[in-house]
Amino acid sequence: MAKHTCAICGAEVNLMSGQKLADGNYICRKNCGKKCFKELDKVSAHLPMITEHIAQIEKGTKIWNEVLLPLKKSKSKDEKLVEFGTSGGADLYVSPSTGLVALVETHYKIFIFGKYQKACVYRIGDLARYDYFEEEQKNSEGKMEKKHFMGLIFDNTTGMAAFNLQLPTKKACDALEKCFNEIFGIQKTVRNSLNNAKRQMDAIKSVAGAVKAAAQGNLDEAAVNQAMGDVDAYVRGDRTEILAKADAILAKYR
Numbered sequence: 001m002a003k004h005t006c007a008i009c010g011a012e013v014n015l016m017s018g019q020k021l022a023d024g025n026y027i028c029r030k031n032c033g034k035k036c037f038k039e040l041d042k043v044s045a046h047l048p049m050i051t052e053h054i055a056q057i058e059k060g061t062k063i064w065n066e067v068l069l070p071l072k073k074s075k076s077k078d079e080k081l082v083e084f085g086t087s088g089g090a091d092l093y094v095s096p097s098t099g100l101v102a103l104v105e106t107h108y109k110i111f112i113f114g115k116y117q118k119a120c121v122y123r124i125g126d127l128a129r130y131d132y133f134e135e136e137q138k139n140s141e142g143k144m145e146k147k148h149f150m151g152l153i154f155d156n157t158t159g160m161a162a163f164n165l166q167l168p169t170k171k172a173c174d175a176l177e178k179c180f181n182e183i184f185g186i187q188k189t190v191r192n193s194l195n196n197a198k199r200q201m202d203a204i205k206s207v208a209g210a211v212k213a214a215a216q217g218n219l220d221e222a223a224v225n226q227a228m229g230d231v232d233a234y235v236r237g238d239r240t241e242i243l244a245k246a247d248a249i250l251a252k253y254r
């Protein structure tokens with residue numbers, strides 16, 4: 001059997017004990033592969049992504065234990081974490097009060113009472129997409145069963161920037177979507193339609209201004225950036241505040 005070397009720890013691996021990455025590198029399953037989340041698609045990952053992902057978990061686990069986990073017991077309604085539990089996979093915790101979201105893997109220790117967790121922590125404001133999709137999968141009895149997923153993609157993120165979260169029901173997926181919509185102020189309730197209208201007007205005015213400037217031949221970069229920012233805010237909601245909250249905490253974890 002062909003022998004390879006784990007590109008991270010140098011351990012000798014073969015086709016069984018090693019995982020081949022998209023760039024041809026191998027990592028060992030026993031040690032380095034286990035450090036990664038199951039949600040990470042290793043087959044299409046390159047080595048730098050794996051090392052960044054391992055660093056992301058190291059930092060994320062620290063933030064989870066020191067900042068987010070204590071909020072789980074918070075009595076304050078504003079500080080409460082919103083939990084989206086999966087069965088078997090990592091669970092998602094949304095923390096509007098800190099502007100952070102954590103994907104948390106829980107490992108139960110057999111024979112020893114207790115558990116340990118590892119986490120990837122993201123800025124909620126970097127969430128680029130959160131889309132529902134469903135898939136037919138065979139269950140343990142061989143019957144086809146509908147599975148429900150939310151596909152999450154984050155901007156400005158090194159390591160694992162995208163993953164699919166399998167939630168127990170469509171209803172749970174809708175609740176997660178609603179949770180993010182509310183944070184970004186883009187739900188279509190009467191209260192927020194005013195907000196939407198204002199952002200839409202800002203976007204239209206900026207774009208119109210930029211187009212006018214272009215027609216007059218004096219288009220400047222600032223006007224274009226302003227217009228693009230306003231369009232972005234219209235589509236994604238205004239994320240200034242939620243990003244600032246997250247950065248205040250992340251500054252301590254550089």
Ligand SMILES: [Zn+2]
Pocket residue numbers: 006007008009010011027028031032033
């Ligand atoms: Zn290794």
